[in-house]
Amino acid sequence: MTYATGHHTVSAGAAIAEFVNTSKRYGEVLAADRLNLRIEKGEFLSFLGPSGCGKTTALRMLAGFETPTEGTILIDGRELAAEPAYRRPVNMVFQHYALFPHMTVAENVAYGLRQRRPKMAKAEIATRVAKALDTVRLGEFGPRRIWQMSGGQQQRVALARAIVNEPKILLLDEPMAALDAKLRAEMQMELLSLQRSLGITFILVTHDQQEALSMSDRICIMGKGRIMQIGTPRELYDLPANRYVADFVGRANILPARVRTASEGRAQVELSGGLAVEVTAPFVPTPGAAVEVAVRPEALRLALAPEPGVPALAATVTHMTFFGEHIEYLLAHPVLGAVQVMLPRQAERALPGAGVGARLHILWDPGSGLVLGQD
Amino acid sequence: MAISQRAARALLLGPAGLWYAGLLVLPLVVVLVYSFGERGAAGGYAPAFTFAQYANLGARWTAFQNTLLLAPAGTLAALLIAYPLAYFLAVRVRERWRTLLLVLVIVPFWTSILIRSYAWIFLLGGRGIPHLLAELGMGDIRLINTPFAVLVGIVYGYLPLMVFPIYVSLEKLDKRLLEAAGDLGAPPWRSFLQITLPLSLPGVATGSMLVFILLMGEYLIPQMLGGGKVFFVGNALVDLFLQSRNWAFGSAMSVTLVAVMLVTVTLYMRFLKRIGAARDDVGLM
Numbered sequence A: 001m002t003y004a005t006g007h008h009t010v011s012a013g014a015a016i017a018e019f020v021n022t023s024k025r026y027g028e029v030l031a032a033d034r035l036n037l038r039i040e041k042g043e044f045l046s047f048l049g050p051s052g053c054g055k056t057t058a059l060r061m062l063a064g065f066e067t068p069t070e071g072t073i074l075i076d077g078r079e080l081a082a083e084p085a086y087r088r089p090v091n092m093v094f095q096h097y098a099l100f101p102h103m104t105v106a107e108n109v110a111y112g113l114r115q116r117r118p119k120m121a122k123a124e125i126a127t128r129v130a131k132a133l134d135t136v137r138l139g140e141f142g143p144r145r146i147w148q149m150s151g152g153q154q155q156r157v158a159l160a161r162a163i164v165n166e167p168k169i170l171l172l173d174e175p176m177a178a179l180d181a182k183l184r185a186e187m188q189m190e191l192l193s194l195q196r197s198l199g200i201t202f203i204l205v206t207h208d209q210q211e212a213l214s215m216s217d218r219i220c221i222m223g224k225g226r227i228m229q230i231g232t233p234r235e236l237y238d239l240p241a242n243r244y245v246a247d248f249v250g251r252a253n254i255l256p257a258r259v260r261t262a263s264e265g266r267a268q269v270e271l272s273g274g275l276a277v278e279v280t281a282p283f284v285p286t287p288g289a290a291v292e293v294a295v296r297p298e299a300l301r302l303a304l305a306p307e308p309g310v311p312a313l314a315a316t317v318t319h320m321t322f323f324g325e326h327i328e329y330l331l332a333h334p335v336l337g338a339v340q341v342m343l344p345r346q347a348e349r350a351l352p353g354a355g356v357g358a359r360l361h362i363l364w365d366p367g368s369g370l371v372l373g374q375d
Numbered sequence B: 001m002a003i004s005q006r007a008a009r010a011l012l013l014g015p016a017g018l019w020y021a022g023l024l025v026l027p028l029v030v031v032l033v034y035s036f037g038e039r040g041a042a043g044g045y046a047p048a049f050t051f052a053q054y055a056n057l058g059a060r061w062t063a064f065q066n067t068l069l070l071a072p073a074g075t076l077a078a079l080l081i082a083y084p085l086a087y088f089l090a091v092r093v094r095e096r097w098r099t100l101l102l103v104l105v106i107v108p109f110w111t112s113i114l115i116r117s118y119a120w121i122f123l124l125g126g127r128g129i130p131h132l133l134a135e136l137g138m139g140d141i142r143l144i145n146t147p148f149a150v151l152v153g154i155v156y157g158y159l160p161l162m163v164f165p166i167y168v169s170l171e172k173l174d175k176r177l178l179e180a181a182g183d184l185g186a187p188p189w190r191s192f193l194q195i196t197l198p199l200s201l202p203g204v205a206t207g208s209m210l211v212f213i214l215l216m217g218e219y220l221i222p223q224m225l226g227g228g229k230v231f232f233v234g235n236a237l238v239d240l241f242l243q244s245r246n247w248a249f250g251s252a253m254s255v256t257l258v259a260v261m262l263v264t265v266t267l268y269m270r271f272l273k274r275i276g277a278a279r280d281d282v283g284l285m
Helices: A055-063 A105-112 A122-135 A151-163 A181-198 A209-215 A233-238 A243-248 A345-350 B007-033 B057-092 B095-112 B111-124 B129-135 B147-171 B175-183 B188-216 B220-225 B233-243 B245-275
Strands: A003-004 A009-011 A015-028 A029-042 A045-048 A070-075 A090-093 A169-173 A201-206 A218-223 A226-231 A252-263 A265-271 A275-279 A291-297 A301-303 A312-322 A326-333 A337-344 A361-363 A371-372
Touching: A003 B007, A015 A326, A015 A337, A029 A055, A029 A070, A029 A201, A029 A226, A045 A209, A055 A169, A055 A201, A070 A291, A070 B233, A090 A209, A090 B175, A090 B245, A105 A122, A105 A151, A105 A301, A122 A151, A122 A233, A122 A361, A151 A181, A151 B007, A169 B188, A181 A209, A201 A209, A218 A233, A218 A337, A226 A361, A233 A275, A233 B129, A243 A252, A252 A275, A252 A361, A252 A371, A252 B233, A275 A291, A275 B129, A301 A337, A301 A345, A326 A345, A337 A345, A337 B057, B007 B245, B057 B147, B057 B188, B057 B245, B095 B147, B111 B129, B111 B147, B147 B188, B175 B188, B188 B245, B220 B233
Parallel strands: A045 A201, A045 A218, A090 A169, A169 A201, A275 A371
Antiparallel strands: A003 A009, A015 A029, A015 A070, A218 A226, A252 A265, A252 A291, A265 A275, A291 A371, A301 A361, A312 A326, A312 A361, A326 A337
């Protein structure tokens, strides 16, 4: 079986790594709580979440820096939970690169190959190092010292030092956190094309949702040590399973509601304040149940007057923020409170004179928003 | 009121400059001049220009021999004892115990070296350790007034000076580098040899220099634990200036000691620089 993702096709069924009920406890703190996750061969998977969510712990258990307290980890079919880092077929790009300051660029890259037993021939090491440096476009920089390299270059050295070993999995621990925005975007593109050409499984840890959304085949959203949802970037954005995911990935208005009727895929709900709207339902909620409904700011529309047949909320504009290609409105509704609406620039023209203080109608097209499950 | 750059520099460097000029440079010049002179008729110094004193250095060869043997040996022994200790303190000990243990390393310094050396005289003397060994049937072993006694004394006295610089360099070592080495396939002992050791060489260099330079001029410990049998250049100098009152010869010996020290230290720094592939951004001292 294969499934298509935003970027390319990954053949399912060939797990390169697997968390099986893996937990990590530090004293009283449960840093990772019964993780169950299959990582497919060749995919680009991201662990996304705020600091302290357990994403780094998950990565460090894969690398072998932490031992699970319960459960286990399989890499390429072998149980490796107790195997030390230096005997695992994975390599890591560290957050602050952790390059060896007393070695040249080439010596840094050669380090992993030099550890091989039986020893690898010097000429073979030199060839592979040169090739790895070429891959990251640092072909000329081999004899340089680490401190002579810029942040972006050091990042590439760290990358070359890892990929030269041809690991089964490349682990990336917030590798772009220290780069400025422009360099980060460049590096993201390079990482992606590198992953496609090498065919190595990449596992990225990040707290930057844009980074995770734009690069990953699948994203694993983490919170409180648990996996909150796993899915393609589109699945997570369009069908967040719970409030935590809806809140963390992109922005969402989260509104209390009561289910009126529900069928496969759709539900009629009544928002607090009495407005009935039709929303997407990833599962069939119980009629009468109190639920939360999430709706993306860009899924809502604004108008001076209500449109026939479209449910609308009357609200007052309290803030307007100009972002160039789009405009963000913050409106106050007497019952629901603050509601965010994002309009493309041209939609603003349909609202002459609708500045702060204006009374507008928030239009809720059928199928916008969805019913959230429990965290 | 604004102070000009020049005035500020003079104020900053003035006190130290005067201190060094009056108490280091000037005396050194005096010693250098004296070393080409002669012994006065009633001792002291008589002006002359002769290399006779330098030609006569061989008469005090034993002092040089002892110094040049025991100072490096003492430095090496201190290094071999201090490194594992510093490593333990910087890497293995839990944070909350660290300060206490570091204080324990300095505690002996709170007592005068003179008193501690007296303690060693007793320990190494006939009624101390040798007596204990004899009781255990190890035969008649003499420790006091041997090179071994002097070695024990100097290592004991100077150990903290070796521990601290090494501790500092190990403590500031980025532990993530060791994770990186492990991740790249290096077992712990290899990452120690390839990462920890080279990166702590600046501390090793500083510690060795401190201990070695002080040992080259050591006087007290050979005096007390060597009992006049194992003496350093320092002891010979005291004898020449205060007993024999041959200031010219003493000066020649001093100048030679300084020269030997400069050469040894330079060679040692070069050696460390080579094996450590020393970085330009982190000076060794």
